[in-house]
Amino acid sequence: MPRYLSKIQALIFLTVFIIAASCNGQVKKDLPKEKVIESKTILDDRPKLKKAQSKNQGNNVHCSIQDKDGNLWFATTGDGVFKYDGKSFIQFTTANGLNSNTVWSILQDKSSNIWIGTQAGVCLYDGKKFTEILIPLRKNLSRNTVKNTHDVFNIMQDRSGKLWFATIDGVYTYNGKTFTPFIVKEDGPGFLSSNHNVEYILEDKAGNIWFGGRNNEGVYRYDGKSITNLKINEQKEANWAWPALQDKQGNIWFSNWNGAYRYDGKSFIKLGGLSTGLVSPVTTIIEDKKGNLWFAGGNRGICRYDGKTFTCFTTNDGLIKNDVWSILEDRTGNLWIGTRNTGLSRFDGKSFVSFSE
Template structure:
């Protein structure tokens, strides 16, 4: 006997089929959409530092810092200063009040002011405006003979000492600022080998004991100032690789690690000073060539940036990171660990990369300004 369904039963059955099909359709469409959105966001949807000036092959992200408010600052050698607030980059140029678009050093002082060391001298940012700061130069200052910076009043390094005083390393000498007056830091030319009152220092650093260290490419070894006198410490020669290798025995003071060792760098590698003697490290040990920057992260790893990429040192072994790991330009000039533990790496060609512990993500791009008619 044939079984027939009533109109009401048929309607109910069709309604269930349509409802289930609709639900299944929504699930199939929504899941891939969410996955695609997450993938796109993690892969490429983030702001970038845009280079607008100069040849794309030249210029560096030379220096960096994170201020107390959490903003990241990046100084470049052609494109001025960039501030990153986590959402977007803001570029500042001479037109905005900078002394120069060529920036060498950055410092935030205890009053939250940001000092910008440029090719044309000092600049101060108070959170609202940029002010050019003129360091009064003595009339009898010896002429600048530094072959690296002989066309400028460049400020190569800055720091605020434990005393609260600010130290500025410039091509016109080393100056100490007490909040009111700039004083030239003069060492007798015949004492301890500190050759002249200017153009011999490029980097400065204060250790935990309050000693101040100086170093530069036109000096032999490094210099330590204990508050009374300067002592010259000699370094063993390290060789730079290349078609015409040259021995280097100068050092840039960089960082004091968690064990109290002080690290210096030069074109041949790096030195570790334990308070008694120096131990040298070069490319054969896993160091990048021509080391420019050394930082220690919160885990106690040391990071070395240079001509051939980035090296991480855990106290036992070195791990190298180069182009194959995502550093499109492996010539590193600046390294910064932010408050979240990410590493920001600045390179030649005004390159900026974020290293999250696994991947290098490009945060820079070249977009030249259109030519004006």
């Protein structure tokens, strides 16, 4: 009897071994084709956003979004785009169909497509593949030797579903079928004359579209019929601005190389308390779920403003770098901070965790 039981036990062990080996083989067979970035650090098992394409320390984690499924997307100016599902990073570059590894903007539209604005134009990601979308040039403009000259700096979808693209060749709208140049007084002193440059677009709660960029005099507001040019200040102290957001009180916030400005519907007020010198750039502004405003840029790290006082956090507090270009608040309230040298940190309100090399 004991000898008989030993044979049964051996048979059971052999069967379990074969099943386990079969499952392991199946897992290896079904690995995704995308490049999955896993941590190689023994003491730190967190996934890492790695600089695989470019070693240029001037590259940024330039912008970021959280999609409808909860995935985080980080667009960089040298390493393409990273998608983070909470467990690992998947990197998308030109090897995966992206038209450039230098990415300026990213947006998920109402149909869940991911639009990516790059140095070489626009790519559309439908969840499976990238498709390059060609924006036709306006009349009297010709392409240079670079493939698809459109640097696409910003992408915005308005309440009607129309997409707006701020490019190096002007502003274009897209209704789902065709691109249309957005031109007002093209040959006069108004919007989109030859010396105008649009880098950011914002729609406010009233449906007005705001435009801003360097080399402009002030900012521009479009009410659906006409353009109004508004001056940031009379001293021409960096008299251009990027529209950033409209806060819960209805104020619209702008930033430029000299700080941050609040527009209350009547006038622009420069926010004090952020200066770090003669030139004090603000590169990004967000409002968190609690109503705090966060400012970054000018090598100041990130600064939280509760309406009365500032609290700033730097590398002394654990931030990976002080030169910040993007801040994203995820659904759980964590802040994801993108910096120079493709740096990425997460801040839970108490401490920072690094997610980059």
